[in-house]
Amino acid sequence: MTTITSLAADWDVLVVGAGPAGMAAATVASRAGLSTLLVDEGPSPGGQIWRAVTTTPVMRRPVLGDDYWCGADAVRAFERSGTVYLPATTVWSLDGQGRAGLSHGGGARIVTASRVIVATGALERPFPVPGWTLPGVMTVGGAQGLLKASGLYPGGRLVIAGTGPLIWLYAAQLLRAGGRIEAILDTTDRRARYAAAARLPSFLASSYLGKGLALMAEVRRRVRVVGKVTSLVIEGDQKVDGVRYACARRQEARLPANTVLLHQGVVPQTSLAMAAGVRHRWDDDQLCFVPEINADGATSHERIAIAGDSAGIAGWEAAVTRGHLAGIAAVRALGGTGDGLPDAAACRRRLAALEGPRGFLDRLYRPARSFRIPTGDTIVCRCEEVRAGEIERAVDLGCLGPAQLKSFTRAGMGPCQGRLCGLTVTEMIASRRGVPQAEVGTARPRPPVKPITVAELASLPAGEQDLAAVIGRRR
16 A cells, blocks of 8 residues: 555656546646656545545435446546555645645655646635524535435425525435435526527537436426525524525515535645746636646647646536546656557547537526625634625725735635635626726735644655755746
C-alpha cells in the first residue's frame, strides 16, 4: 500500500481529483506507460458524482439511477490502469513548475510532475439568505453525498429550496429511497425562461430533455412544488423551525421545517488552479470565474492542464471526455506510447455535442440576482461571520475588490479562504460599484490552499521544507 513516506518525489503525471475526469485522465496516462499519481481527498474513487459507488449501502439500483452506476465501470477501469492512487490526501499547494504539496495520514510531501492535471470538480454556488447558517440547513449536494455514501436522508419536515437540475435529481432519489419532502420552493427566475429560449434548439436534440422531464414528472406527482419564489427567510432560534417565502404577486407564506436544503447550481472549484497562477476569466453564462484553457485543457502554465467541471460545468459525460483529452495531451507531450489512445478528434466532437445543450440549462437556471447578492444582516462569510451590510459599507468607504476587502472586514480570511463566499463577495462589490464582475476580480488563494498542521509541515524532509517555503512565496 502506498504511503506518503514511500511516495516517489518525481512523476510524469500528477492528477488531482478522482472524479470522472481525473480517473479518465489517469487511466489514459498510465496505460500509455507514464508514471502517474492520482491524489484525492475522498476515501475512495468516484468524486462527488460517483461518490462511494463501490461501497454505497444503497443497493437498489433504481434509487440512485443509471448515471450513478456508470461510475462502477469507470472505477474498475481506473483500478486496472496501474495508476498509483493515494486517497484521503489534501493538495495544499501547487505552482507553475509542477510542484505540489501533499498531506496524508498526518505527514506531508512535496512532489514534482512534468504534467499536472487538475480535476477538482465543482462546488455548490453560495446561497446566502437570512438564516442559511442555522443548524438544520444544508446544501442539496451535501445531502446527496450522505445518501450515496451512507444511505442516510433527512427525517421530519424537509423543505428543498432553490433552482437547478440537481434539485430534481436528488428529490427523485430521496423519494425512491423512502424519504418524504414537504415542499419544493422553486426560485427559478421566470425571466430566465425567455433568455434561455434562444438556446432551446440544441437542447431539444439532447438526452438532457427526456431525463429532465421524467425526473420533474416523477417528483411533481408526489411533492408540492411552489413556483416563482422571489424571497426566502429561514427561521429559527437555535435551529431551523420554518421557512418564510414570497412568490410573484402573492403574499408571504410560511412552511414549518426541521431541515432545509438549499441549492442554486454548481460552479467550478478553482482555488488550486488560481493559487498556481492559472489565468481565469469571468463567464457570464455560468456567472463564475473559469480557467482559460484550450481544446485539450491546457492552461497559461505549460505544465498544468484542467479537466472536468473545474474547467466549466458540463456534466459527468463531458468531464470524462475532457479527462481523456487532457490525458492524451500529456501522453503526446511526454512521449508515452500512443497505441490504444482514445481518438482525440472523436473526443472533441463528442465534447462539442455534450457542451452545446448546456447553454440552455445555464440560462434557464441562472440564479436570480436577489439570491446572489444579499443585503443587510445576512451573513456572507461564514468563517468570519461577516454580514452583507459590513461589505456594503466597506465598498462605500473605497474598497475596490476582494483582496482589499480582507483588510476592511476579514471576509475570505477563514479556513476556506473564500471558497464559500468568494463569488458572493465579487458580485456584491461589482453591484455596489456599478462595474462588471471581471473588473472586480477575485482574491487569489495562497498556499496553503487547504488547512495544514504545523506537525505536517514539520514532517517534510529538510529539503522539502525549504521548497515549501519557496512555493508559498511564488506569485
